[in-house]
Amino acid sequence: MSTPQISFLKGHGTENDFVIVPDPDNALDLPASVVARLCDRRAGIGGDGMLHVVRSEAHPEARAMAAEAEWFMDYRNADGSVAEMCGNGVRVFARYLQSAGHVSEGDLAVATRGGVKRVHLAKDGAVTVSMGRAELPGDGVTVTVDGRSWPARNVNMGNPHAVAFVEDLAHAGELRSVPPFSPQSVYPDGVNIEFVVDRGPGHVAMRVHERGSGETRSCGTGACAVAVAAARRDGADPVLTGTPATYTVDLPGGTLVITEHPDGGIDMTGPAVIVAEGVIDPAWLETMIG
DSSP states (O other), X not given: OOOOXXXXXXXXXXXXXXXXXXXXXXXXXXXXXXXXXHHOTTTSSOOSEEEEEEEGGGSTTTGGGTTTOSEEEEEEETTSOBOSXXXXXXXXXHHHHHHTTSOOSEEEEEEEXXXXXXXXXXXXXXXXXXXXEOBOOSOOEEEEETTEEEEEEEEESSSEEEEEEXXXXXXXXXXXXXXXXXXXXXXXXXXXXXXEEEEETTXXXXXXXXXXXXXXXXXXXXXXXXXXXXXXXXXXXXXXHSXXXXXXXXXXXXXXXXXXXXXXXXEEEEOOEEEEEXXXXXXXXXXXXX
């Protein structure tokens, strides 16, 4: 049987880029090896991850959320592994749904493995995602790079993060491989590690190693984790004070604005762009599957 023709798009949010594969009926077989090759920047299309676009009712992991959210973001890391959530990915996912005519400006819900996320598509092009509440497990880790070590705060945004405040972003090193951390038992399934410096009041900059992808130009859940960690370091907890805490977070690929509200909910606002679309060569894909 010949391999079917598969359409794809390419998009990015603050230069965190994704291969988008529309598959409303969940009819495609996309094993990790195929996803990894599609995301390969030299031998494939290239991306920090893949957004598999599926109707919630058609996917066993999302069927229970179908009443709340019509669409499920089946997110995969660049190495093909499955991930719970991707903040920049949700914005690009929503932009794709808008460009495809499935939704219009305003509010929508997107199902993810990290739960249902509320999204607002603004007229000015900005996309705001309600990222839910952060969880702050008490056990942190120590991150070590080139002989320097820092304590890293454990923040969970539906996926795990370790946030370390450093003197210089260059101290993070090359970030292609996972920065060593201990104890390993805190993150048995791996972790996203953020290195953060201050730029001014309510303003930080970061670099990140994303689990399964290496260093990326941006990480939405990472920016949220950084804002929460910075707020607690600065003595701010909106749940206790009743006052929202907003941080501007600079990433290599752009800027995100993160607001934590008194109810604990976190909003992330930033751009999302679709840059190209095309068709995957069936013959090439057949060699990957075969």
